[in-house]
Amino acid sequence: IVLxxxxxxxxxxxxxxxxxxxxxITEIRRLENIRKDFVANxxxxxxTPITIIKGYAETLASGGLENQxxxxxxVSIIATHAERLATLVDDLLTLSRLESGNVSxxxxxxxxxxxxxxxxxLLEQKSQAKQILVDVSxxxxxxxxLADPGRLEQILVNLLDNxxxxxxSGGAVTFSAACEGNLVRIGVHDTxxxxxxxxxxxxxxxxxxxxxxxxxDEGGTGLGLSIxxxxxxxxxxxxxxESSGRGTSFFFTLKRALTLSGEKRPLHEDL
Ligand code: ADP
Numbered sequence: 447i448v449l450x451x452x453x454x455x456x457x458x459x460x461x462x463x464x465x466x467x468x469x470x471i472t473e474i475r476r477l478e479n480i481r482k483d484f485v486a487n488x489x490x491x492x493x494t495p496i497t498i499i500k501g502y503a504e505t506l507a508s509g510g511l512e513n514q515x516x517x518x519x520x521v522s523i524i525a526t527h528a529e530r531l532a533t534l535v536d537d538l539l540t541l542s543r544l545e546s547g548n549v550s551x552x553x554x555x556x557x558x559x560x561x562x563x564x565x566x567x568l569l570e571q572k573s574q575a576k577q578i579l580v581d582v583s584x585x586x587x588x589x590x591x592l593a594d595p596g597r598l599e600q601i602l603v604n605l606l607d608n609x610x611x612x613x614x615s616g617g618a619v620t621f622s623a624a625c626e627g628n629l630v631r632i633g634v635h636d637t638x639x640x641x642x643x644x645x646x647x648x649x650x651x652x653x654x655x656x657x658x659x660x661x662x663d664e665g666g667t668g669l670g671l672s673i674x675x676x677x678x679x680x681x682x683x684x685x686x687x688e689s690s691g692r693g694t695s696f697f698f699t700l701k702r703a704l705t706l707s708g709e710k711r712p713l714h715e716d717l
Contacts, residue, residue: 495527555703559585613638
């Protein structure tokens with residue numbers, strides 16, 4: 447609390463009264479701290495790949511090119527970390543646009559199972575490389591939802607990508623849907639490493655990682671779930687997560703589209 451006071455005096459110098467004004471700056475301080483933390487986090491996240499790129503490039507420049515095998519390996523490390531930087535900058539831009547409310551939505555009636563099927567094919571290479579079975583059949587017959595199809599795809603890409611990243615080879619990812627009043631609750635379930643109870647409330651925070659080492663090894667930015675949360679909330683839904691030691695379930699809700707009986711469901715190409 448900041449206190450400012452004003453003591454008006456009359457012409458003869460006698461005290462006329464006192465005006466005291468209280469300003470509650472708790473919220474301003476809180477926002478300022480969040481901003482400072484954010485800048486510190488961004489700087490740290492950017493510095494790590496830059497330091498690595500710089501180190502390997504300097505080694506190559508000072509004679510490291512002579513050993514062909516080693517040079518090829520160093521160049522590939524530089525490429526990996528440059529890719530990390532690009533992903534991080536993309537995620538930061540997405541998040542900043544979402545947080546400034548500078549994003550438009552094109553809401554339609556969307557069949558979730560079609561979008562999920564497309565997302566599963568997009569990530570097929572990754573899931574097959576780890577022999578993870580991705581099964582979207584749990585979404586068959588789900589009522590249409592009111593959503594921006596591109597944004598819904600982004601949400602599902604993030605959740606499925608995480609499910610694949612944090613599930614060991616041979617696991618499985620399944621989808622579910624349940625109606626709750628005028629909402630549809632969509633679930634993405636994996637048989638992976640799970641999330642500790644103490645980390646559960648924080649996984650949707652920017653840069654929060656339950657398992658830092660694993661996230662970085664997998665090229666994670668720590669921003670995916672906060673992007674998911676924004677995308678869901680701007681479409682009128684909410685996110686949640688459950689984990690009980692082994693396996694994790696992420697849920698999000700979307701509004702159910704009211705369809706007239708007999709109305710044609712949109713085709714894949716319409717989305
Ligand atoms: P990241 O880029 O690190 O994956 P996210 O914001 O997408 O960032 O996720 C935040 C953290 O939540 C991850 O670092 C990971 O520790 C945890 N997490 C997310 N999804 C899963 C999952 N399906 N299984 C286990 N842990 C997960």
